[in-house]
Amino acid sequence: MDREQAYMRMLGATANMQWNVALILEAKAEEAEKARNWICNHIHTGTFPGDQTQLKQTLVVHDQMVETIEGINKMSQGIVSVLKAVLQKDGEEGQSSGTDFQFGGGFGGGN
Incomplete structure (x- = not known):
């Protein structure tokens, strides 16, 4: 197998x-919508015996959301690493298309 392949x-x-990440996000959105509907219809002020219990339940939900976001972020960083490897090798071989493609706009800052 040659380098291009x-x-x-x-x-x-x-x-x-990336396709699988999109499917995961779609499933998570559906799950979140179902949870939201259930919470809006079943959770009332008298459901929890105290504020501490209510706070604990809220933190559990938020921790799950943070874990999902962290996982997606790690996968995105892996995707960026692959693209950097492919683009840097392409540029080193002198096959650049005349445009300098640089990562670092958006959220990540500079190189």
Whole structure:
């Protein structure tokens, strides 16, 4: 397998991973909507014996959301690493398309 085929396999795997992330996010959104509906219809001020219990339940839900976001962030960082590897190798071989593609806009800052 030559280098170009290896890069294409890396990019194909990255695209599959992005598709799976989209499916995970869709399932999480549906789950969150069901939970929201249940909470709105069943949870009232008298449901919890005290404020501490209510706070604990709220923190459990938020911890689950934070774990999901952290997992997606780690997968996104992996995708960026693959793209950087492919693009840097392409640029080193002198096959650049005339445009300098740089990561670092958006949330990540500079290189």
